[in-house]
């Protein structure tokens with residue numbers, strides 16, 4: 001869905017350094033609300049760094065990042081539902097108690113939706129987090145992010161650890177539980193082929209630089225290829 005509204009996310013000449021390591025360089029881009037945006041690129045290219053800057057978990061070394069027209073600070077984390085690549089729950093809690101804990105921390109957390117999502121994803125509220133398989137940990141993190149009525153949901157590798165047979169149904173559940181009239185989803189992934197049908201726009205990052213920002217429609221029309229083909233052409237400098 002395309003909106004002419006003001007951008008929900010803008011990067012203006014953003015750089016991020018970790019000591020001497022330049023993880024991102026001169027990134028400028030504006031993203032419209034109401035879309036599903038994929039961030040793709042090879043390992044270590046800067047995808048997680050970009051997502052953490054949006055979520056207010058990192059501050060830029062140069063330039064500025066705006067969310068909803070406001071400069072991102074640590075407080076932005078309250079308005080952005082972030083699914084990190086690490087686990088984010090207490091191992092000794094069961095899932096129901098974790099849901100209650102989240103409801104206490106985040107004002108926008110919808111407990112009823114969380115329980116519905118647990119059911120959709122085949123998870124039991126009485127299960128203990130420490131006994132979850134890797135795949136179920138991945139599902140539970142998705143539940144915790146989607147249960148927030150946040151205008152911006154940011155997911156770092158939501159499909160990692162999930163086997164190829166269930167990825168498609170998880171992708172469909174993610175779409176079914178988003179409200180694109182009110183929400184925007186940004187996700188990073190290596191499963192480019194699998195997420196292609198769900199994306200409106202793609203950002204391609206290589207070696208800390210933004211090498212492309214196009215709608216999936218433009219890519220199909222102008223490059224006559226799918227995302228993986230486009231990514232290869234771009235990275236080969238064509």
Ligand SMILES: Nc1ncnc2c1ncn2[C@@H]1O[C@H](COP(=O)(O)OP(=O)(O)OP(=O)(O)O)[C@@H](O)[C@H]1O
Pocket residue numbers: 018019021022023041042043044045046047048049050
């Ligand atoms: N806290 C940190 N301290 C030092 N270097 C870091 C830190 N976080 C990231 N980096 C470096 O910044 C670069 C970009 O890392 P980032 O995690 O953003 O890449 P990525 O595209 O998400 O990688 P992957 O696909 O492997 O998850 C890498 O070289 C990484 O080693």
